[in-house]
Amino acid sequence: xxxxxxxxxxxxxxxxxxxxDEWDADGYRLLVREREEARAEREGDRVDEGRLLSLDAARxxxxxxxxxxxxxxxxxxxxxxxxxxEFLGYCGLVVGRSTIDEPELAYELLRSAHGHGYATEAAxxxxxxxxxxxxxxxxxxxxxxxxxxxxVLDKLGFRRDHSTAxxxxxxxxxxxxx
Numbered sequence: 653x654x655x656x657x658x659x660x661x662x663x664x665x666x667x668x669x670x671x672x673d674e675w676d677a678d679g680y681r682l683l684v685r686e687r688e689e690a691r692a693e694r695e696g697d698r699v700d701e702g703r704l705l706s707l708d709a710a711r712x713x714x715x716x717x718x719x720x721x722x723x724x725x726x727x728x729x730x731x732x733x734x735x736x737x738e739f740l741g742y743c744g745l746v747v748g749r750s751t752i753d754e755p756e757l758a759y760e761l762l763r764s765a766h767g768h769g770y771a772t773e774a775a776x777x778x779x780x781x782x783x784x785x786x787x788x789x790x791x792x793x794x795x796x797x798x799x800x801x802x803x804v805l806d807k808l809g810f811r812r813d814h815s816t817a818x819x820x821x822x823x824x825x826x827x828x829x830x
Contacts, residue, residue: 655753655785657725658745662777668736669729669743669774672718676730677710679739679762684710686763694797725785726755731765731774740765743774745782749816749823750791755782757792757828759804771804779808783830790828795821802826 662669672680681704688703705713721727728744741761748756757778759771782790792810794801802824810826817823 655725655787657722658727658778658785659781660721660727660729662729662781663734664773664777666734667740667770667774667777668732668734669777670732671721671727672714672730672742674711674715675737676714676739677707679730680714680742681705681707681710682739683741683760683762687760724752726752728758729774729778731761731770740770741774743771743778745778745790748791749793749825754787754789754791757782757790757805757808757810759801766800771800772807775804775808779828779830788830790830792826792828793823794826795823 660671684703684705688699691697692699717727726745726747728742728746730742731740732738733740739762741759743757743759745755746758748758750756757775759775759778761771779790790810792801792805794805805826808828810828813825813827815822815824
């Protein structure tokens, strides 16, 4: 791998970012539920119970994410207020729709954590960590309805590059040269 691995822990003024652990399963499960509820609300639909995670499935996902992080060299980190055990969400680098050389910045927070600047603070820390890996560019892909994510990306200096579409609609690709 031509890049240094992404740091597996980072602190900001208010946040502690760490690799996933088994005790994050409850918070991750709630995050997936909130994501599905928001989708259903946007689409005027009902919550699809099949998209929700059991606690065992959530544990398996967070354990897998932790175990695979060293092999990939990029990963997501959980977010907590410093000195707290309260799960707020996650932020990190993923391949997603991009590549290992130019990964995507990804973040998702529980509704209770929205509006406090946590996504911007965590994402800025991850951008700094990405720079330390030796990468030259990051991407982020965001659906057109996700105005708060565009505000975060704008604050970090991402610029909109192009759009694509899939069966769920338009996706805006934003890029940041490191």
